[in-house]
Amino acid sequence: MKVLLVNGSPHQHGCTFTALEEIAKTLSKEGIESDFFWIGNKPIAGCTACGSCLATGKCVISDDIVEEFVNKSKDYSGFVFGSPVHFASATGAMTTFMDRALFSVKKDKPFAGKPAATVVSCRRAGSTATLDQLNKYIVYSGMPMVPSQYWNMVHGSKPEEVRQDLEGMQTMRTLALNMAWMLKCFEAGKKAGIALPKYESPVRTNFIR
């Protein structure tokens, strides 16, 4: 049981990383390994809505990072997706990364049933809008959402400021405790023979008749 901590910031060791690091420390205390996955600071191409992934299960754009994440994700049982707030939203790179990573696997739904959470870092505001944005990827992918004690956000412009956000840091630790607990419950359920539900084939109604 391992957790992948996705850092959607252009800063590898900035504020978002500081929040994720606090999660990693608590997970470790709970006996759960975790790894960081940094999306980097190079441009990430946006989804071109070509639809080829619906047939192939793979994004047609080959810019490595999305493909690397999707391949790597198979080895992980839980996920935390973090982003700084840019203009009251996730960063442009994180948005395109999430769009392509989670839409391209729609055919096989490999993330379904794996617990996930999102966390955001901001100087002052726009955090709840960004959480709402990121949480939609979790729900879409069929991932049980891991709760905490408050909204999953930290405040600061530098890591040392984030570390002074005592409530934010505690929120990260509570999230990690809940992630560990959910992973252990899911593992116990699996051992007891409880499988993922067998879902109906998706119905699509576009409100055009």
Ligand SMILES: Cc1cc2nc3c(=O)[nH]c(=O)nc-3n(C[C@H](O)[C@H](O)[C@H](O)COP(=O)(O)O)c2cc1C
């Ligand atoms: C282009 C840009 C836009 C930003 N927009 C916001 C914003 O809307 N609200 C806010 O509180 N902080 C905003 N910030 C500040 C960052 O969210 C904040 O410093 C964050 O903690 C940085 O995290 P990082 O070190 O992981 O990149 C913005 C920063 C940049 C570079």
